Amino acid sequence: MSRGSRELLGIFTHLDALLQAIHQLRDAGYRDAGVFSPVPRHEVEEALSRGPGPVRHFTLIGAILGATTGFVLTIATSLHYPLITGGKPIVSIPPFLVIVFELTILFGALATILGMLLNIRLPRLKLRPDYDPRFSEDRFGLWVRCQEDQIEAAQRILHSCRADEVSMVSLEEKRPRLRRAGRFILGVLVILLGVVVALAYLLPRLPTTSDMARQPSIKPQEHPLLPPPNSVPVQGKERRMELLEASEKLRNPVKATPASVEHGRESFQIYCTPCHGPDAKGKGPIAKKLKTPPDNLTEESAVEQTDGYVYTVIGQGGTTMPPQAEGLPPRDRWDVVNYLRGLQREAGAR
Amino acid sequence: MIQLSYSQINRDLLKTMEPPGKLYYAILALDLAVLAWGIYAWTYQFRTGMGVTGLNNPVGWGIYIATFVFWIGIAHSGTLISAILFLFRCRWRNPIYRTAEAMTVFAVMTAALYPIIHLGRPWLFYWLLPYQQRGHFWINFRSPLVMDVFAVATYFIVSAAFFFTGLVPDLAVVRDKAVGWRKRFYTFLAQGWEGTDREWRHYSSAYLLLAALATPLVISVHSIVSWDFALAIVPGWHSTIFAPYFVAGAIHSGLAMVLTILIPLRRIFRLETYITPAHLENLAKLIILTGLIMGYSYGTEFSIAWYGGNIFEQATFRYRAVGDYAVAFWIMAVANSVVPLLFIVKKIRMSVPWLFGLSLVINVGMWCERFVIIVASLAHDHIPFAWGFYRPSWVELSVVAGTFAWFFLWFLLFAKFLPVVSITEVKELVEPPLTGGVDP
Numbered sequence: 090m091s092r093g094s095r096e097l098l099g100i101f102t103h104l105d106a107l108l109q110a111i112h113q114l115r116d117a118g119y120r121d122a123g124v125f126s127p128v129p130r131h132e133v134e135e136a137l138s139r140g141p142g143p144v145r146h147f148t149l150i151g152a153i154l155g156a157t158t159g160f161v162l163t164i165a166t167s168l169h170y171p172l173i174t175g176g177k178p179i180v181s182i183p184p185f186l187v188i189v190f191e192l193t194i195l196f197g198a199l200a201t202i203l204g205m206l207l208n209i210r211l212p213r214l215k216l217r218p219d220y221d222p223r224f225s226e227d228r229f230g231l232w233v234r235c236q237e238d239q240i241e242a243a244q245r246i247l248h249s250c251r252a253d254e255v256s257m258v259s260l261e262e263k264r265p266r267l268r269r270a271g272r273f274i275l276g277v278l279v280i281l282l283g284v285v286v287a288l289a290y291l292l293p294r295l296p297t298t299s300d301m302a303r304q305p306s307i308k309p310q311e312h313p314l315l316p317p318p319n320s321v322p323v324q325g326k327e328r329r330m331e332l333l334e335a336s337e338k339l340r341n342p343v344k345a346t347p348a349s350v351e352h353g354r355e356s357f358q359i360y361c362t363p364c365h366g367p368d369a370k371g372k373g374p375i376a377k378k379l380k381t382p383p384d385n386l387t388e389e390s391a392v393e394q395t396d397g398y399v400y401t402v403i404g405q406g407g408t409t410m411p412p413q414a415e416g417l418p419p420r421d422r423w424d425v426v427n428y429l430r431g432l433q434r435e436a437g438a439r
Numbered sequence: 440m441i442q443l444s445y446s447q448i449n450r451d452l453l454k455t456m457e458p459p460g461k462l463y464y465a466i467l468a469l470d471l472a473v474l475a476w477g478i479y480a481w482t483y484q485f486r487t488g489m490g491v492t493g494l495n496n497p498v499g500w501g502i503y504i505a506t507f508v509f510w511i512g513i514a515h516s517g518t519l520i521s522a523i524l525f526l527f528r529c530r531w532r533n534p535i536y537r538t539a540e541a542m543t544v545f546a547v548m549t550a551a552l553y554p555i556i557h558l559g560r561p562w563l564f565y566w567l568l569p570y571q572q573r574g575h576f577w578i579n580f581r582s583p584l585v586m587d588v589f590a591v592a593t594y595f596i597v598s599a600a601f602f603f604t605g606l607v608p609d610l611a612v613v614r615d616k617a618v619g620w621r622k623r624f625y626t627f628l629a630q631g632w633e634g635t636d637r638e639w640r641h642y643s644s645a646y647l648l649l650a651a652l653a654t655p656l657v658i659s660v661h662s663i664v665s666w667d668f669a670l671a672i673v674p675g676w677h678s679t680i681f682a683p684y685f686v687a688g689a690i691h692s693g694l695a696m697v698l699t700i701l702i703p704l705r706r707i708f709r710l711e712t713y714i715t716p717a718h719l720e721n722l723a724k725l726i727i728l729t730g731l732i733m734g735y736s737y738g739t740e741f742s743i744a745w746y747g748g749n750i751f752e753q754a755t756f757r758y759r760a761v762g763d764y765a766v767a768f769w770i771m772a773v774a775n776s777v778v779p780l781l782f783i784v785k786k787i788r789m790s791v792p793w794l795f796g797l798s799l800v801i802n803v804g805m806w807c808e809r810f811v812i813i814v815a816s817l818a819h820d821h822i823p824f825a826w827g828f829y830r831p832s833w834v835e836l837s838v839v840a841g842t843f844a845w846f847f848l849w850f851l852l853f854a855k856f857l858p859v860v861s862i863t864e865v866k867e868l869v870e871p872p873l874t875g876g877v878d879p
Contacts, residue, residue: 104871127445127612128866129639137636144644148652162569163580170577177581184581187663188589194656195593198649202600205645209638212630220633222615225608227445227872251874359823416824 094234097243098219099252101229104130110231110250111136119243125220125230144204151200152193159189212273219258232258330401339397343423345430353428356421360413369432381409386429387436399426443712445866452862453616455708459855467851470844477841480834481556489559491834498817498829503557505809506839509692510550510846511591511664512685512805515657516693517543518598521605522653525646531721533864534713538704539697540602541857545849546696547595549842554587556838583666590663597656601649607632608642608863661689668812675755675816678743684736691729691775692805694722698798700850702791704859713860716789723788726801730779737776751821763828764815767807774804 101107107124111133114122124133163185171179206212224230231252235243240257247255330338343349358367366373369386376383384391384407391399403422406412417425443451484491494501520539524532555564567588569578578585611632614625632638665685668676698719705714744752759768778800782788787797819826831839853859 102872103874105873124636125634126636126639127634128863128871129643130871133636134640139636139640142641142644144641145648148648152652166569166577167580172577172579174579174581181581184583184586187586187659188580190659191586191589191593191656194652194659195596198597198600198652201645201648201652202604205604205641208641209635211632211638214626214631216631216633224634225612225615226449 094236095240096219096232096234096258097240097247098256098258099231099233099247099250100221100223100254101231101250101252102227103251104132104229106251107229107231108132108136110247110252113246113250114231114233114243117242117246119233119235119239121234123232125224125228125232127225127227127229142208144201144208147204147207148197148201151203152197154200155192155194155196156189158196159192160185162192163188214273228253329405332398332401335401336395336398339395339400341396341400341423341426343420343427345427349424350428350431352421353424353426356417356425357428360416361425364410368436369429370436379409383410387433392433392437396423396426396430399429443869445869445872448862448865448869449612449616451710451712452858452860452865453613455710455859456613456855456857463851463855467848470848470851473844474841474848477838477844480837480841484556484834484838485561491832493830493832493835495827495829497820497825497827498814500557500813500817501829502810502814502831502835502839503553505806505813506842507550507553507557508664508685508809508813509806510546510553510842511594511661512689512692512809513696514543514546514550514594514598514693515661515686515689516697517541517546518601518653518657519690519693520697521601522650522657525650526654530868531718533868534710534860535697535701535718535722536864537605537857537861538701538859540598540605541850541853541859542693542696542700543598544595544602545846545853546693547591547598548849549846551591551595552842552845556842583663583670586663587667590660594656594660597649597653601653604642604646604649605861605864606857608634609858609861612862613858658686661686668816673816673820674749674751675740675759675812678740680736680739680743684740687729687732687736688775688805688808691726691733691779692802694726694729695798695801695805698722698726698794699802702795702798704854708854708859710860713865716791719791719794720788723782723794726779726798727782730776730782730801733779734776737772755816755819758819759811759815762815763818764811767811768815771804771807771811774800775808778804 099110101110111122111124115136115138122137124137126133164180167179167181167185173179177184219230219232221228221230231247233243233247244255357369361369362373363375364373364379364383365371365386366376366383371383371385373383400422402410403417403425404412404414404419413422492501492503494503517539520532521536521543525536554567555561558564566576567578567585580586606628607630610625610629611634614622614629617625662682662685665681669678669681671677701714701719701722705711741756744756759765778797781793781797787793814829818829
């Protein structure tokens with residue numbers, strides 16, 4: 090704006106009056122004009138003959154940049170760190186496209202925000218001198234810049250279009266405000282950069298556990314830290330017992346209720362049937378493939394053993410039988426014993 | 440909407456920000472107490488380890504992950520209302536979109552807590568970022584869990600930016616009416632908004648573009664969350680229907696949550712003029728649609744299991760319907776696909792108490808759906824050897840309750856610090872002030 094230009098501000102209550110004033114001013118040759126309004130109105134944009142703005146170019150560039158970043162990040166780093174996972178090629182485009190897609194959206198959206206802020210010179214903390222708080226409520230403002238000699242004509246137009254108020258605004262403060270906004274943005278950027286640098290420095294130095302020696306429990310002369318209750322996959326560690334000791338000491342704590350026997354039957358079918366067979370006579374489907382045939386559990390020698398003995402054999406395994414403790418927690422093993430006793434009774438009765 | 444003047448709209452909608460009464464502080468105190476209890480439970484888990492949860496072999500994903508999926512889903516309908524309905528020019532969305540979008544942002548903030556809570560060593564959560572760690576690890580971009588990090592982070596950033604962009608003109612309204620410290624606070628938040636034609640022009644195009652970017656984003660986010668499951672070979676998970684099924688479920692649960700939140704809000708703040716029964720009815724109609732999609736998806740899953748001839752798939756679905764988690768399954772099936780059909784009856788969808796009650800039922804149903812999908816499949820997968828049973832411990836339940844309190848804490852603050860109904864967009868709905876045809 091040239092020296093000696095002034096700004097006139099008209100405040101309107103009615104939208105149609107405002108539009109009329111814009112048209113008349115433009116017809117009279119005033120180009121440097123603008124509007125304050127509480128809502129966006131297409132009529133105003135049309136009256137001021139504004140085309141589509143440049144924000145969409147920011148979006149496009151941001152989106153392209155995001156897609157490129159996505160491809161480079163995934164492909165280049167995977168080539169640099171070639172670890173085959175899931176039998177997939179090092180450069181696996183379909184899953185990488187997901188990352189590309191997300192970064193396209195992310196960068197596109199951030200660029201849109203940036204484009205908007207740059208184009209409307211936000212953020213700033215101080216308002217223009219001609220701003221009136223009523224503009225955010227229900228009034229429209231129309232400002233127009235004009236030379237000294239044009240003021241009267243412009244004032245006449247504003248009045249004739251029923252502006253509620255017409256006033257002159259001094260434009261002294263224009264420049265420094267922009268510079269302040271620039272300083273503000275610069276300050277934010279510097280702080281952000283500082284945070285990023287600090288994180289890049291600090292994060293790799295955070296203590297990480299890279300070997301087992303760093304566990305506090307392993308230090309010499311120190312009791313190991315007890316695991317919290319229920320944190321060990323199976324119900325705690327069981328002491329290994331000699332069979333003789335087990336058969337004397339262990340008593341079956343689980344009553345042979347129908348529920349226990351039924352549950353024992355389920356477990357027996359899963360874990361025991363393959364070798365011992367459904368009737369426990371040692372004729373399971375894979376029995377004939379074994380060099381040592383599985384025991385017939387309905388024989389006298391097996392029936393005579395105590396519950397504790399059978400329980401321990403199930404858990405720890407026998408001569409060729411593998412231990413089943415991992416799949417069968419203690420309670421389940423007792424259920425199997427209860428079920429097996431039933432099978433033995435059946436076989437003996439026959 | 441009845442004809443209101445611009446200044447009337449300002450007065451009515453700024454009233455929601457007046458100093459709150461005793462009831463508000465009572466609710467806030469209750470909320471903070473639950474949150475504190477949740478934080479205590481989490482620190483207990485942090486100090487002792489994951490053993491204090493009910494998680495173990497074979498169910499390694501329990502209600503933490505189920506609730507994560509639930510909250511991400513809740514977020515989705517906020518974006519549906521704010522972005523997708525905006526693109527479709529559904530103007531009825533204007534009075535309700537602010538609340539829905541706030542719900543989106545807060546729901547993502549809540550959901551994002553879960554993966555970290557769920558980590559055995561939560562202080563190493565940043566290992567998920569593409570950043571060179573000591574020990575030379577690098578993230579595996581082929582893993583859906585890493586895609587999740589990108590998707591959820593993008594979703595949070597974009598929806599927060601979209602939310603704040605929509606807020607700025609309203610913050611200027613608040614700024615111009617405020618006094619004292621509030622004036623300084625809102626002057627900062629409004630970022631110098633003046634409502635000039637130049638500002639509106641760039642703002643409108645940026646808003647449109649953000650809506651256009653948020654729309655595909657929202658669909659991608661829950662699709663990616665669904666791939667956390669669908670890419671595994673666990674029966675009941677390994678299915679191509681998962682992405683659309685999850686997105687529809689997300690919107691279903693989110694719409695119910697919008698109703699759950701809007702109905703008390705409208706009552707407490709006396710916003711009946713702005714949020715009319717027609718708005719609630721439209722939401723109910725959308726719920727009928729998503730409910731039908733849910734019912735169809737459930738049916739499809741079962742028919743795939745039956746027609747596909749895969750015995751593991753069949754066993755899993757039989758287990759879901761009649762096994763250990765049958766109660767949750769039937770709540771899910773009835774609440775998500777049968778209950779929404781009640782809205783076909785006009786009397787029910789016009790009645791506020793019914794809407795509120797049924798929205799709560801659907802919320803519960805959708806939470807059960809996440810639980811059933813995750814837990815029931817893990818408890819009984821291919822190997823009978825490795826079957827197990829999972830029950831959440833008091834720690835997990837407390838942490839989940841705490842995160843619900845965290846969500847509502849943000850909402851309570853939002854209700855008093857920001858305009859819950861968009862002042863500017865409601866003004867766009869009413870006729871602008873005209874001279875009434877009198878030639879000046």
